[in-house]
Amino acid sequence: MRIERAVDGYLRHVAVERGLSEHTSAAYRRDLDGYARWLEAQGIADTDAVTADVVSAFIADRASAAPPPAASSLARLQSAVRSFHRYLVREGVSDDDPTGRLRPPKAARRLPKALTIAQVEALIEASGPAASDALPGDLVGLRDRALLELLYATGARISEIVQLDVDDLAHGDVLRVRGKGDKERIVPVGSYAREAVDAYLTRVRPELSRRGSATPRLFLGVRGAPLSRQSAWLVIGQA
Incomplete structure (x- = not known):
């Protein structure tokens, strides 16, 4: 035809x-x-x-x-x-379908949009107070700020940050991060992130640790258990 x-x-x-x-x-x-x-x-x-x-x-x-x-x-x-x-x-017009093995085109993958510096700073400020401004009972605010400061300073994934142990910070101004395949890499940590993490370690983590069983994980939830990836995402979503 x-x-x-x-x-x-x-x-x-x-x-x-x-x-x-x-x-x-x-x-x-x-x-x-x-x-x-x-x-x-x-x-x-x-x-x-x-x-x-x-x-x-x-x-x-x-x-x-x-x-x-x-x-x-x-x-x-x-x-x-x-x-x-x-x-x-x-309809019997053709005997064979020439499109039988035709593969659908792959959808284009969009690159994620990066936040501006101003947006990141606003996100960190909204997460919790700086160490010098924190009230004695503001445990969650100091923890959340330390979490976001560390994410911003290192460029690590959330899954990598929540898997950090306290000992991974015992290298001065660098951090040991374990990524996919359990591969380790060393990344620098800026002064703002280090200050926020130090405030968390001295003023918050000991109290959270007493609420749960002993764990080497750096970031803990309010009941003392290791902070989950889902909970860390909530921190970002609520900031």
Whole structure:
């Protein structure tokens, strides 16, 4: 069957049988009209001449366009072409579906947005008081500030920070961090972070430690147990 005739038949089918919205039907028509024009440019005018290699070449050609299409647009295009050829098989127009082994395009991964220095400073200030301003009973505020200061100063993951032991700080102005695969690395600790951690160690941790069983972990919860990753995320979320 001629490509143009097959496309018209498929579009009538989806409009009536599948009840697609005007917007979706128009998008399918644009995609399949472009597909038909591309096939014609390759000298392919009949549906029986379309192979898996032809379909892959078409998708690759569209993916490499300038400017590159959005992953969602490419996925919709691929879906339209696949649905079109499956329709031809169901209707007995084609014997084989050339899109059977076509893989969906990978969605683009967005890079995380970094906080500005002002935003980080506001986050730390909101977490708890500095050591010089803390009230005697402000255990949680001093702990939370030490946690955030250490995160900011070292660039470590939350999972790495909550796994720290007190002994990991016994190296002056550097910190021993255990990452994925239990690999260790040494990272510097700035004066602000060191001051906040020292205040936590002398004024807060001994009290928290008495509330629970003995543990070498640096950061403790209010009941004396090691601070969990989920609890550390709450500290950030509430700051």
